[in-house]
Amino acid sequence: MVEPSSRAHASPSLGAGSFPEAGLIDAYRLMVLARVTDERCLMLQRQGRIGFYAPLMGQEAAQVGASRALAPEDWVFPAYRELAVALARGVSLRAIFDQLLGNSEDAIKGRQMPNHFGFRDINFVVASSPIGTQITQAVGAAMAAQRRHDPIVTIAFFGDGATSSNDFHAGLNFAGVFRTPTIFFCQNNQWAISMPRERQTRSATLAEKGAAYGIPGVVVDGNDVAAVYEAVRDARARAIAGEGPTMIEAEVYRFGPHSTSDDPKRYRSDQEVSVAKERDPIAHLRNQLLAAGKWNEEMERSLWEEVRARVTQTFEAAEKANPLDPKTIFDDVFATVIPRLAEERAEYDALVREGVLKP
Amino acid sequence: MTELNIVQSINRTLRDAMRADPDVLLLGEDIGVNGGVFRATDGLIKEFGAERVIDTPLSETGIIGTAIGMALYGLKPVAEIQFLDFIYPAFDQIVSELAKFRYRSGGQYPAHVVIRSPYGGGIKGGLYHSQSTEAYFCHTAGIKVVVPSTPADARGLLLSAIDDADPVLFLEPKRIYRSLTGEVPEGADRIPFGRARVVREGTDVSVFAYGAMVPPSLEAAESLAKADISSEVVDLRTLVPLDEAAVIESVEKTGRAVIVHEAARFCGFGAELAALLAEKALYSLKAPVSRVTGFDTPFPYALENVYLPNPERIAHAARTAVRAS
Numbered sequence: 001m002v003e004p005s006s007r008a009h010a011s012p013s014l015g016a017g018s019f020p021e022a023g024l025i026d027a028y029r030l031m032v033l034a035r036v037t038d039e040r041c042l043m044l045q046r047q048g049r050i051g052f053y054a055p056l057m058g059q060e061a062a063q064v065g066a067s068r069a070l071a072p073e074d075w076v077f078p079a080y081r082e083l084a085v086a087l088a089r090g091v092s093l094r095a096i097f098d099q100l101l102g103n104s105e106d107a108i109k110g111r112q113m114p115n116h117f118g119f120r121d122i123n124f125v126v127a128s129s130p131i132g133t134q135i136t137q138a139v140g141a142a143m144a145a146q147r148r149h150d151p152i153v154t155i156a157f158f159g160d161g162a163t164s165s166n167d168f169h170a171g172l173n174f175a176g177v178f179r180t181p182t183i184f185f186c187q188n189n190q191w192a193i194s195m196p197r198e199r200q201t202r203s204a205t206l207a208e209k210g211a212a213y214g215i216p217g218v219v220v221d222g223n224d225v226a227a228v229y230e231a232v233r234d235a236r237a238r239a240i241a242g243e244g245p246t247m248i249e250a251e252v253y254r255f256g257p258h259s260t261s262d263d264p265k266r267y268r269s270d271q272e273v274s275v276a277k278e279r280d281p282i283a284h285l286r287n288q289l290l291a292a293g294k295w296n297e298e299m300e301r302s303l304w305e306e307v308r309a310r311v312t313q314t315f316e317a318a319e320k321a322n323p324l325d326p327k328t329i330f331d332d333v334f335a336t337v338i339p340r341l342a343e344e345r346a347e348y349d350a351l352v353r354e355g356v357l358k359p
Numbered sequence: 360m361t362e363l364n365i366v367q368s369i370n371r372t373l374r375d376a377m378r379a380d381p382d383v384l385l386l387g388e389d390i391g392v393n394g395g396v397f398r399a400t401d402g403l404i405k406e407f408g409a410e411r412v413i414d415t416p417l418s419e420t421g422i423i424g425t426a427i428g429m430a431l432y433g434l435k436p437v438a439e440i441q442f443l444d445f446i447y448p449a450f451d452q453i454v455s456e457l458a459k460f461r462y463r464s465g466g467q468y469p470a471h472v473v474i475r476s477p478y479g480g481g482i483k484g485g486l487y488h489s490q491s492t493e494a495y496f497c498h499t500a501g502i503k504v505v506v507p508s509t510p511a512d513a514r515g516l517l518l519s520a521i522d523d524a525d526p527v528l529f530l531e532p533k534r535i536y537r538s539l540t541g542e543v544p545e546g547a548d549r550i551p552f553g554r555a556r557v558v559r560e561g562t563d564v565s566v567f568a569y570g571a572m573v574p575p576s577l578e579a580a581e582s583l584a585k586a587d588i589s590s591e592v593v594d595l596r597t598l599v600p601l602d603e604a605a606v607i608e609s610v611e612k613t614g615r616a617v618i619v620h621e622a623a624r625f626c627g628f629g630a631e632l633a634a635l636l637a638e639k640a641l642y643s644l645k646a647p648v649s650r651v652t653g654f655d656t657p658f659p660y661a662l663e664n665v666y667l668p669n670p671e672r673i674a675h676a677a678r679t680a681v682r683a684s
Contacts (some may be wrong), residue, residue: 109465126464140428170421337526
């Protein structure tokens with residue numbers, strides 16, 4: 001585990017300028033990986049092989065574009081839909097699947113539902129289910145970075161629904177007052193489970209909510225990876241220069257359900273979804289690459305084939321990992337086991353020994 | 360050793376902890392320039408500056424949410440919630456976030472935040488400046504709950520809280536902030552969590568109390584002594600982790616238990632103690648366990664002295680237990 005103080009004086013991985021040309025193909029590959037993983041996971045959930053899944057499809061460009069504008073030293077405070085951010089920061093697909101399965105290899109030891117992962121080694125803080133709570137935390141981490149004089153930013157990922165939460169307002173307010181190096185990255189995917197964007201707020205945009213807190217707000221086309229990259233890059237530069245936080249609203253559309261637990265047909269029309277899909281971020285980037293002569297049909301076919309095979313193999317391997325040891329249930333409540341928990345663990349051991357419970 | 364009251368002891372302890380470790384910082388409402396509404400942080404901004412004694416906007420979820428972020432990053436924030444009654448806007452951050460960070464991250468992201476908050480009645484504070492709602496937090500896995508009752512314990516326990524690797528809710532008995540003084544050591548001696556203190560030894564009945572209920576329990580013991588009833592007063596000091604052994608040991612000796620807290624009775628911390636005695640000391644009991652607590656009403660303003668346990672009620676419960684066998 002790297003102590004934050006040792007990361008002082010780190011420089012961003014990318015300099016100023018628009019999205020690096022060479023990076024576009026890499027971004028495209030990542031977006032396809034996220035899309036294929038999403039499609040597969042929805043199927044795996046239906047097959048009962050994973051318990052739950054919250055897809056990000058439609059938000060790939062927003063997540064990859066934002067991630068590419070960040071430095072490895074920056075801290076990400078995700079919600080539970082940030083698969084492509086984790087992948088872009090270098091998490092292995094296997095680590096994701098281990099978390100979806102909650103097996104013995106899972107970095108968070110099976111403690112949370114699928115999608116609520118966290119990886120300390122890439123400064124990707126563990127997600128939770130309550131909406132918006134990571135926003136004030138991102139501001140606090142930025143205050144700590146200020147205190148340590150670390151030239152980093154923190155970025156909070158959240159959705160349109162979160163702009164109604166307590167912590168959104170508290171977080172932006174604190175960030176404005178303390179001028180923290182924080183990026184508030186709202187993926188406005190138009191739907192908070194069944195509630196459309198216009199039922200969350202009368203504001204014309206979500207970005208303009210920053211104004212009440214003295215924070216500039218930017219609306220960006222979240223289907224355009226380069227546009228998102230530039231918005232986050234600029235926000236990051238402002239933050240590093242001591243000019244404070246930025247609120248970014250990336251306009252996207254949630255193609256899938258909120259999660260495998262809901263059926264979007266109950267609250268929105270297929271027509272609306274198909275119109276939104278005409279602006280699919282993956283198709284958009286593919287067309288750009290094709291037009292620039294950097295991509296062709298053969299590359300396209302082999303990429304999807306390769307990614308699908310990789311996803312299949314990786315998931316099957318993860319499925320073979322051992323299940324969690326039941327006794328780990330008592331670990332990590334506190335740094336050291338308090339007497340009450342030691343007693344409960346002994347009680348559990350005795351039940352196993354006596355054959356009341358299976359080991 | 361210096362003679363201090365509880366609020367002075369807390370002030371001095373915060374100062375010493377901040378001098379010893381640059382990662383320790385304070386945040387809360389009115390704690391800087393104003394020195395805290397009870398003056399617990401008086402003068403600290405002068406010594407440590409506004410960067411380490413942070414006056415925040417009026418938002419408890421903002422205070423605890425940002426404190427968590429600081430802790431994740433490696434600092435040691437000590438947050439003040441002005442009155443325990445005002446902690447609820449931060450309840451989500453404490454219960455859903457702070458208490459669960461270590462567990463939900465598989466140990467990757469411990470979040471060590473100390474939350475200091477004055478609690479309890481007896482200051483004519485009415486509904487919203489008087490409550491004693493420690494049980495909500497004791498019920499949540501992942502957070503420790505500490506309640507000192509003397510200036511020396513306030514120091515030793517607060518030093519342990521700041522050192523601890525886990526979140527700690529440090530409840531300060533505001534009713535006795537200034538009414539009680541005592542010798543406080545000046546060094547860095549910690550009082551470990553999970554160790555109750557037998558304040559007065561006795562053989563006929565055990566009285567379990569914490570925080571502001573320790574002084575009236577001692578007063579009750581004095582009056583009981585005049586009637587030849589020997590009571591043992593045990594100050595629990597930390598509710599999570601609880602010194603179960605001390606509770607059981609005392610009841611094994613006396614055979615009778617009176618539990619005192621100012622929180623409402625139903626599902627209060629006393630229920631846990633009573634259950635503990637039923638599970639582990641039943642055969643030592645010579646009389647039913649009794650609880651002397653606040654009533655199951657909201658905290659009243661004009662009638663707060665009717666609500667709060669006093670030496671008379673405590674002594675009566677003890678006498679009843681002794682007469683029962």
